[in-house]
Amino acid sequence: MNPEYLLTAFIVCVVPGLGVIYTLSSTLGGGMRAGLWAALGCTIATVMHMLVAMAGLAALLHASAVLFQVVKFAGVAYLLWMAWGALQGSGGLQFGAGRPMPAGRLVWRGIMLNLLNPKLPIFFMAFLPQFLPAGAGLGALVELGLGFTGMTFAVFAIYAGLAASGRDALLASERAMRWMRRIFAASFAMLGLKLAVSRA
Template sequence: MSAEYLLTAFIICLSPGIGVVYTLSSTMVGGFPAGFWASVGCTIATVIHLVIAMAGLAAILHTSAVLFQTIKFAGVAYLIWMAWAVLNDKGGLSVRAGKPASPAQLVRRGIFLNILNPKLPLFFVAFIPQFVPADSKTILLIELGLGFTGMTFVVFLAYAVVAATGRERLLQSERAMNWLRRAFAASFAALGLKLASEGAR
């Protein structure tokens, strides 16, 4: 696994996306433990997408517009619902301090949020082969994929640590919490709209 690959994977993982926003919002509610379980759920979804890509299902998604659109808009609908729930401080999606969701709920929500992004298996198919020699074996593809998922988990945990560090100060400011709630809601809505605007190719 080359340093170039690891650096590229790190930059990609560091870019804010669905998993990052979900990890940050979960950490604000339940502290680092909640952020940890949110990271686990998002990483599991990444592994599932990796398996899908390696199994060749990404090619099916790429050629079946109906299947791709169905998965995509299910993800869009869920993200818009997340935005509405955060904006209205609903239950487990409230960004205020309170009783956090259970580890199982956090993991399940993280998987569901990320599994409904059909771009991930297509990304694996487009990104990983660039670092694989023509005469390489399948095991190298798997190693690169696992390296990417490991990097994803580490980056998500780093985001959780940062959010947990400043959590107490933010929770003491009503004004800051209101802006934070709006920012998370806007982020989920923007990610949903971005996913909706992307085509299969």
Template sequence: MSPEFILTSLIVVASPGTGVLVTLAAGLSRGARAAIVAAFGCTLGIVPHMLAAITGLAALLHASALAFQIIKYAGVAYLLYMAWMTLQERGTLRVEAEGTPRSDAQVIWSAVLVNVLNPKLSIFFFAFLPQFVGATEPQPLRRMLELSLAFMVMTLTVFVLYGVFAAAVRRHVTSRPSVLAWMRRAFAAAFMALGVKLALAER
């Protein structure tokens, strides 16, 4: 695995995006365990895009304006929904006690949707992975799977670090209502901004 692939992947993974926001919000609102679960969900959401790229479906998505638009606007709607729920104190940044029962499946499902409903990820994988598979590679499919799994491991690791850091400062944030209110508005604005950015995205 080339240093170029590792460096490029780390830059992509560490760049602020919806997955990072979801993981940070989980850590701030529900603690380290929820952040790790959210990080796992965000990583799991990469799988459909990875499979699409490997099987060539991403090329079809890139070629089909209708398919791209449907997925894109579903993603936009979900991001705006998350922004609204965050402002209403019922969504991503809803503060809960450490022991408050909450389904891991709910956290994972929300995190998975964030990445699944982003068609740019499929196109990113379609353009990104082949660059690191040599023309003389005897088993290109296996190589793409290895690179994809490495990318997922890096995603999970970086997101867990983000989430655990957020959980570490959780008490300092949640004990100050004014700070929490500001962060809630900031997260909602970030989700809205990402929704607008996705809405303006072209194939």
């Protein structure tokens, strides 16, 4: 696989976005295991968006203003709900005590958070063809998709590991936990507002 493509994919994945924020918050809430499940959910959503792009449905989403707006504002509502949960320390963002969130719910939330972003399939529609050699077929496109998927999970797993390494120190300070809840709530809210003003 083209090293230039892998490097570009790494840069795209490592820039903090919704998946990174969700993975970090889940790791701080439930440890490394929870972070990896969250990362898996975000990666699954990435695969689904990539399949949509490969099927050409991204072009339909781009052309249909009504469809784009419906998906977009569903995503905005979900992000604001996650922001409220982070601020209250509820759901998957309970830092410290309490029963850990089931793996299935962590994965599902990761899928929903990323699935409700209509910009992702459009991004893949524009991103992947740049690295396809002339005359390449479906196999080459699938190879690029698998490379990006693997890079996504690897980067999120690294973020989870970094968060897990400092988790105990954060949990020992009530003040630090309070600020972490505020930071994650603000991050989810800002991403929601950014999505709200985005255009196809």
